[in-house]
Amino acid sequence: MTIRYGLIGSGMMGQEHIRNLNLLDGCEVTAIAEPDLGMRELSQQTANSPIATYTNHHDMLANSDLDALVIVAPNHTHHSILKDVLDSNLPILCEKPLCTTAADCGEIMTLAETRTAPLWVAMEYRYMPPVARLIDEVKQGTVGQPRMMAIREHRFPFLEKIGDWNRFQAQTGGTLVEKCCHFWDLMRLVLQSDPVRVFASGNMDVNFIDESYNGQQPDILDNAFVILDFENGSRGMLDLCMFAEGSYWQEIVSVTGAQARVDAKVPGPARFTVDGKERHAEVEISHRASKEVVTETIEVDHSILQAGDHHGSTFYQHQHFRDLILSGQNQPAVSMEDGYWSVLVGEAAEHSAKTGQAVYLKDFK
Ligand SMILES: NC(=O)c1ccc[n+]([C@@H]2O[C@H](COP(=O)([O-])OP(=O)(O)OC[C@H]3O[C@@H](n4cnc5c(N)ncnc54)[C@H](O)[C@@H]3O)[C@@H](O)[C@H]2O)c1
Incomplete structure (x- = not known):
């Protein structure tokens, strides 16, 4: 068929x-x-x-x-x-x-x-081969019970779009919804718990400050730190910078428990690198007791990498x-409830960045 x-x-x-x-x-x-x-x-x-x-x-x-x-x-x-x-x-x-x-x-x-x-x-970040591998390692108990999850995304600014819809919070939901919904989703999936409290600090400091559309200046964050507390006592942290396209790794996802830490290191799209060449991702496991560090290169088929900007994830998601x-x-693997939570956390983080206050999600819904 x-x-x-x-x-x-x-x-x-x-x-x-x-x-x-x-x-x-x-x-x-x-x-x-x-x-x-x-x-x-x-x-x-x-x-x-x-x-x-x-x-x-x-x-x-x-x-x-x-x-x-x-x-x-x-x-x-x-x-x-x-x-x-x-x-x-x-x-x-x-x-x-x-x-x-x-x-x-x-x-x-x-x-x-x-x-x-x-x-x-x-x-689709769930389906990026290095991230999928990290999810599997955590499921198998490699780190023990995950206590902390830190995600660093340092990347290129938002690209230009038809109608410039991505320059304004009203059309995107704000950077912490639009882009970072992926990360709240990964945290809920890996930590197996819902967030209860969100605190964010962020601003638009570098990108788009000279742009104007029909007299309106873009109003989206280009950098932020966000801290999350989860119901089961675990913690999440996001370090987002969108004027850092010189970084070797675009995302580094780290999950730590009492036994080990696992890091997934994901390069950005080849079309934005200085030599235009694909880079391989890595997964690194740092064992606490033995102090042994095991690093593995995660290979993804060249034609799959070339088909998108998301390190193969669009292909595997479609599969x-x-x-x-x-x-x-x-029953989809990613439900509407998952989609709802990822937007709720992003909205709460945007609110926190504006007000300077931590947001308790039970009061925010
Ligand atoms: N999963 C990911 O990692 C990922 C990455 C990039 C974008 N996205 C999402 O994909 C969506 C599209 O983003 P994009 O980067 O392709 O934006 P884009 O502006 O490049 O493309 C959007 C297209 O939709 C068309 N369009 C506008 N209104 C429409 C309507 N009512 N019906 C049908 N088409 C309409 C536009 O003409 C344009 O061609 C957004 O929701 C964005 O958040 C997801």
Whole structure:
């Protein structure tokens, strides 16, 4: 069986979805809904099979026979698009963040209660091979009970987008929602607990300070420290800097328990490096009792790395999503509840950065 995918939005990330679906057996992008002519034409070149193009998802749903939808439109459009497509009862992969506010995520969860087809939130960092390996090590008990999880992301600034939607909190949810929802999701998954308290310090200090759009200056953070307390007593910390594209590692994810620490070290996209070459990821395990440090290179197939900017994660996420569709099951690995929590924590962190106060999530929901 070939699964026919319809994409809603085909900008930068939409192209990455098409390139990865090109690589996967049994998958074909057969339609896209995209208002921008240039992106519609580019999508026809990117796809390795003929695709029907529409300017909006209503026309696409009315005129195309599809087996699955992928929502890859800007963040602030997810809520209304989801409300329109939930009734289709097609399996949906929705790009992160599920919506830009936790309240909107909650509304979608309620509306989706009668669905039988899965709605999977694209928390693809779970599927980055070095991060997936870290998750496995923690599950196997390598560190003991995880007590601390620290994530450092030092990367390039947000890229330019059609309509400049990513320069404003109202359209993205804010940097700590838009970008960092991935990290809150990883922390909940690895620490196996929900956060209870969030404290953040952050600002827009370097990027976009000279930009103006219709007289409005961008209002998104470009650096932050965020500390989280979890219900089970474990702690999380994020160190985010978006003017650090000279860093060798883009992300370093560290989980520490009483027995060991495991680090996943992930390079950024090759197209932003000085020599344009892919770098391998590493996983390092530092044992406490023996003081032994074991470092392993994590190889990812070159064609998979080349198909995107996310170290293979889009490919592996699609592989799991495809397998879920083929299985006929309806339980996605990343649920709407996971999507809701990742937005709630991001919103609380944005609020904390603005007010200077720690936020207790039980009072914030
Ligand atoms: N999982 C990840 O790691 C990851 C990485 C990048 C982006 N994203 C997410 O993917 C989504 C798209 O981001 P992007 O970087 O591709 O942005 P983009 O601006 O490059 O592309 C968005 C596209 O959607 C189109 N569009 C606008 N309104 C639309 C509508 N109502 N219906 C259909 N299409 C519409 C635009 O014309 C544009 O081509 C966002 O939600 C973003 O947060 C996720």
